[in-house]
Amino acid sequence: MGRLFGTDGVRGLANADLSPELAMSIAMAAVRTLAKDRTEAPLALVGRDPRASSEMLEAAVIAGLASAGANVVRVGVLPTPGVAFLTAEVKADLGIMLSASHNPMPDNGIKLFAPGGHKLTDEVEDAIEALLKTKNDGWTRPTGARIGRVHELMDGHEHYLAHLVNAASHPLTGLKIVLDCANGAASEIGPEVFRQAGAEVIAIHAEPDGLNINDNCGSTHLDSIKAAVLEHQADFGLAVDGDADRCLAIAHDGSEVDGDQLMAILALAMKEAGTLTEDTLVATVMSNLGLKIAMREAGITLVEAKVGDRYVLDELRGRNLALGGEQSGHVVMPAFATTGDGVLCGLMVACRMAATSSSLKDLAGVVKKLPQVMINVRVGDKKVASAASVLAAVNAAEAQLSGSGRVLLRPSGTEPLIRVMVEAGTEDEAMKIAEGLAAEVRSASPA
Numbered sequence: 001m002g003r004l005f006g007t008d009g010v011r012g013l014a015n016a017d018l019s020p021e022l023a024m025s026i027a028m029a030a031v032r033t034l035a036k037d038r039t040e041a042p043l044a045l046v047g048r049d050p051r052a053s054s055e056m057l058e059a060a061v062i063a064g065l066a067s068a069g070a071n072v073v074r075v076g077v078l079p080t081p082g083v084a085f086l087t088a089e090v091k092a093d094l095g096i097m098l099s100a101s102h103n104p105m106p107d108n109g110i111k112l113f114a115p116g117g118h119k120l121t122d123e124v125e126d127a128i129e130a131l132l133k134t135k136n137d138g139w140t141r142p143t144g145a146r147i148g149r150v151h152e153l154m155d156g157h158e159h160y161l162a163h164l165v166n167a168a169s170h171p172l173t174g175l176k177i178v179l180d181c182a183n184g185a186a187s188e189i190g191p192e193v194f195r196q197a198g199a200e201v202i203a204i205h206a207e208p209d210g211l212n213i214n215d216n217c218g219s220t221h222l223d224s225i226k227a228a229v230l231e232h233q234a235d236f237g238l239a240v241d242g243d244a245d246r247c248l249a250i251a252h253d254g255s256e257v258d259g260d261q262l263m264a265i266l267a268l269a270m271k272e273a274g275t276l277t278e279d280t281l282v283a284t285v286m287s288n289l290g291l292k293i294a295m296r297e298a299g300i301t302l303v304e305a306k307v308g309d310r311y312v313l314d315e316l317r318g319r320n321l322a323l324g325g326e327q328s329g330h331v332v333m334p335a336f337a338t339t340g341d342g343v344l345c346g347l348m349v350a351c352r353m354a355a356t357s358s359s360l361k362d363l364a365g366v367v368k369k370l371p372q373v374m375i376n377v378r379v380g381d382k383k384v385a386s387a388a389s390v391l392a393a394v395n396a397a398e399a400q401l402s403g404s405g406r407v408l409l410r411p412s413g414t415e416p417l418i419r420v421m422v423e424a425g426t427e428d429e430a431m432k433i434a435e436g437l438a439a440e441v442r443s444a445s446p447a
Helices: 020-034 052-067 080-089 122-133 156-167 189-196 223-232 259-273 289-297 309-319 342-356 360-364 382-386 388-401 427-444
Strands: 010-013 043-048 071-077 094-098 107-114 150-152 176-180 200-204 236-240 247-251 280-284 301-305 372-378 406-411 417-423
Touching: 020 043, 020 052, 020 094, 020 107, 020 122, 043 052, 043 080, 052 071, 052 094, 052 107, 071 080, 071 156, 080 094, 080 107, 080 156, 080 342, 107 122, 156 189, 156 342, 176 189, 176 223, 189 200, 189 342, 200 223, 223 236, 223 247, 236 342, 247 259, 247 342, 247 360, 259 280, 259 289, 259 342, 259 360, 280 309, 289 301, 301 309, 342 360, 372 427, 382 388, 382 406, 382 417, 382 427, 388 406, 388 427, 406 427, 417 427
Parallel strands: 043 071, 043 094, 071 150, 176 200, 176 236, 280 301
Antiparallel strands: 010 107, 094 107, 236 247, 372 417, 406 417
């Protein structure tokens, strides 16, 4: 097999690419890797999103964990950052979240957390994969009283809810908020957080049935929340994805506010409060040049990481920094979370609005975005991104832009796609260059 782990765990078509057998094997290998030095039974925490296949995969993962000798605490449906938070709270040896995040319902994924609720390093992922590929290493499953037991964590939701509400730095009294829950893991807890913080909340797409997660809703489908913000004359809208580890926002006039703008709002607020460590923000190579310019003008240093919130987290932890994230809406605040948290990010932005009596549109206006075009090209082999003809086309495009924009070709970490991103002075110019590069990728891709 190729490398199993992508940018954020293991992901694929549920019951096909990601089968119960594979899920069980991953869980067993995770226990053996993350708790190999434990002399007592290790503890694992398991949560899931509400998609139908998560029920099946949860059962398989729990069986794998218990069969490897781990005691299991099941928390049920909860956002990914909630599972990470509780993994740290109960001092578990590992945490597992069953979710394919923003992907459509037929897909699913396995996200693993190390002690403390942190994403796994590449080295740990490689060690887990090595066990999966080993035919016989002499290990035998425990039997009798050494088999793990399974329990429910009855107050997990309440602990995570209280954690979020306590993070609010200013009451939200007087704010009207539309929250699109993507029929996902935040459908219950998301609206309750904002209500307890004092806001009036209109929740949409908050009725998961196992089949409707991310279905024309959430952070990847913003039309309905734009309409709802305008209909209800709300102060702003917040759209999370299926597992609520990221968000995008809508201003009162229906305009979109992306992750770059959300990070800028929070970075300026934290710099003002003296909590932005070293006056530094961590973003990724996908962030718009407009964010870099805005941060430079505000006296804030911008550090670039690879795409993926765990790489942002690596920079944050390695440099002991306080804020980072992605244009896609994964925003990480290590003082409160070990992973991206869409509800937390939206809550902090709402607190900034309330504290400054400013509209989201005005706050987001600090970032003057360059026109950016992204084209996803489906390929048979993602190595095509480094083909000689493709690299030559990229060099030609960069020469054409001559410093007034930029080009980025990036293989997706979760799908068989090459992401072609171009920023330029005008949208027409960016589109023309991106389409040319996409055509070059297609022609270089094996049939």
